[in-house]
Amino acid sequence: MITLGVETSCDETAVALVRDGREVLASVVASQIERHQPFGGVVPEIAAREHVTAIVPALEEALAASGVDASEVGLVAVTDRPGLQAALLAGVAAAHAVGLALDVPVMGVNHVEAHLVAPFLAEARDPEWPLVSLVVSGGHTHLFHSESDTSHLLLGATLDDAAGEAFDKVAKVLGLGYPGGPAIERAAATGDDAAIPFKRPYLNPQSLDFSFSGLKTAVLYRCLGQDANGRPGTELLPGLEVEDVAASFQRTVVDVLDRKLQRAVDRTGVSRVAVGGGVACNGPLRERLAGTAAARGWELKLAPREFCTDNAAMIAARGAQLWRVQGGEVSPPAVQARASWKRV
Ligand code: KG4
Ligand code: ZN
Secondary structure (H helix, E strand, C coil): CEEEEEECCCCEEEEEEEECCCEEEEEEEEECHHHHHHHCCCCHHHHHHHHHHHHHHHHHHHHHHHCCCHHHEEEEEEEEECCCHHHHHHHHHHHHHHHHHHCCCEEEEEHHHHHHHHHHCCCCCCCCCCEEEEEECCCCEEEEEEEECCEEEEEEEECCCCHHHHHHHHHHHCCCCCCHHHHHHHHHCCCCCCCCCCCCCCCCCCCCCECCHHHHHHHHHHHHCECCCCCECCCCCCCCCHHHHHHHHHHHHHHHHHHHHHHHHHHHCCCEEEEECHHHHCHHHHHHHHHHHHHHCCEEEECCHHHCCCCCHHHHHHHHHHHHHCCCCCCCCCCCCCCCCCEC
């Protein structure tokens, strides 16, 4: 069966066609980054308006690139939560229109759970369960004990900023632009990652939660200093090596994600590990986790880079997976800004 996926939860308008939940026939991602760059982050109202204009061209482009005739599509899958409410509505409305036009069902998909499918896109076989799975993105830092396609138990999550959000905010302080992750990674490549020993926010020794806002504040004061009232300055301190700050910050985040995954594996006894989300594009993170996996005998699945950041291939794949496990039953889209999971 061919699934058409639609993703509009944040600032990417994406459409994809995926065969049998695995084979990506086309994946179009229309980024709105340039529209949001002047504001240093995503503006929800602009995002929603952009989706409305970008969605039809993205649909046309994806169908043309896939070589699939629209009549071959058997299911439409669309992100319905979590995300920016107005942005989600634009995608869900478009998905309903496509479903109506093609006379096929429309399935609502949880964006975070779709990030968990990305490590298995293009794999020859289905994932083996259970898994320890980590989603690290601009909006989410979620660590799960995944028992099956449909049972993700939350082991830990961020108490404040998501990992990608920390990359974005630190890049803004350093004047590196938006999105921050790729900019920090580039700057860090020529920096010394041991130059500044930022405190690692591991929280208490058992915790599988994350906290990146203290690290972000530490970077802020390190870069801008403090005025007589204890407020951060407005200019980077003279002589500050931006590359060293970027590398030291990135190393701190990598250390934390690596340590928390090790704790999760020790806690659950599950040594199959899957990682997805925009931050999983990060080269030093990928290298570190590959090293840990080799040393500890984990089976590690990292999402292919092109499917780490937001895309509709993972939405289509997740929709097809749900369709299969629910025996052909459809969960219609129910737009929700937030999503929650059972905690263990
Ligand atoms: O998954 P995603 O596209 O959107 C959300 O669901 O949030 O993730 C976007 C996030 C941004 O915060 C971006 O700065 C970060 O992923 N990111 C990276 C890299 N590429 C994207 N973070 C670190 N290193 C990268 N190379
Ligand atoms: Zn995402």
